[in-house]
Amino acid sequence: MAGAGDIGSGPFEVPPPAFLFDLDGTLIDSVYQHVTAWQEALDACGITLSVWRIHRRIGMSGGLFLNALQRETAQDLDAATLARLTALHREGYLRRVESVAPLPGARELLASLADLGVPFAVATSGGEAVAGAGLALLGLGPEVPIVTRDQVRRAKPDPDLFLAAAKSLGVVPARSFVVGDSVWDLLAAQRAGSLGIGLLSGGYGLEELQAAGAYRVYDDPADLMAHLEEVGVRPPS
């Protein structure tokens, strides 16, 4: 049995962290295109919902979003309407996707993590078609694991996406930082046992992200990159 004087090797060999990134609002500037695509889809189905309420749900799975919507509008939507909403949103987003750009510093941050040998993956509540259009902007190589909505049972705020992303990197969630712009990312991070890093670039307020459990909050990927040493990433010595 180890005595008090035997500090062992365990806790003093902390491995460098891994990073599990959300996509929309975190690496690419696509939240407002999603918001307006949802509003257009809802309008087309005769459903009125204030835009800020849609914004506050972005980053949830489409299914949970539509559940919340039914609760807020006190409407029961049939399966055909739900399927139509999902299809209209996808179509509306893809129509707007050419106005989507990487967020400042996103490409540089990922390149810098790769250079430093820090493992990272992307985990998004979007389906494959929507995610693919955004991921193309980041120029990621095939070595970066991407987990999309289709690959897990439950999307955010359930932790499945981030758990799958950690697994694909071969790291434990407790060693990983989840980086996201929405309260749903940060709640999912807590459920996954990871520390959460909030970014303001999705349009949420600082205090909302802190209240959802963010360990640190930065403006956007460029600001995170300027403060990497705060989250355990050190330049090569």
Next chain:
Amino acid sequence: MAGAGDIGSGPFEVPPPAFLFDLDGTLIDSVYQHVTAWQEALDACGITLSVWRIHRRIGMSGGLFLNALQRETAQDLDAATLARLTALHREGYLRRVESVAPLPGARELLASLADLGVPFAVATSGGEAVAGAGLALLGLGPEVPIVTRDQVRRAKPDPDLFLAAAKSLGVVPARSFVVGDSVWDLLAAQRAGSLGIGLLSGGYGLEELQAAGAYRVYDDPADLMAHLEEVGVRPPS
């Protein structure tokens, strides 16, 4: 000289409050249309700015917005570019204005204040053309004073718009509640000497509005209407 027993008539005759409403994000659901119109205008002038940074500036005067923009992008814009941005934003917004709707409860709230004889006015950082398109959705009669950007020297967060609105009602600002969705409304309210009521319907976070000095925060006009007695409006007795 009045003794302690003489309570006089002064402080015990508090007149009912007046309300000075912001327009965009407060009475009509137009913030995201403004945000995307600004983004399009900036893009057309070759200026890249993340959408969340534009959102956080909505509700400021266009001039202050463009000043902040120059600071954030470290660019000096010439007068021609500034004029072009302003024109492109106006044009882009008016192109989107058919998707703008009154916020839930807005028309009912204003009708109810009118029924109760509570004075109110609208004060907006927008120019006359942009404001007119939105105001038309509310069906206000000519008896409601409207103050637009063109009528005052400085827009929010300076207090001029709300001071002019109070004056047009013949009330003192200290007797008036300013109702707005942005931190700029609430900062201007403080400068005007009014209490501020924040609404979440413009997409700002609760805590941001509280930090900017909101006396109370509600979801939207419908939620404010359901809590009017909290801000001194009583049903006729």
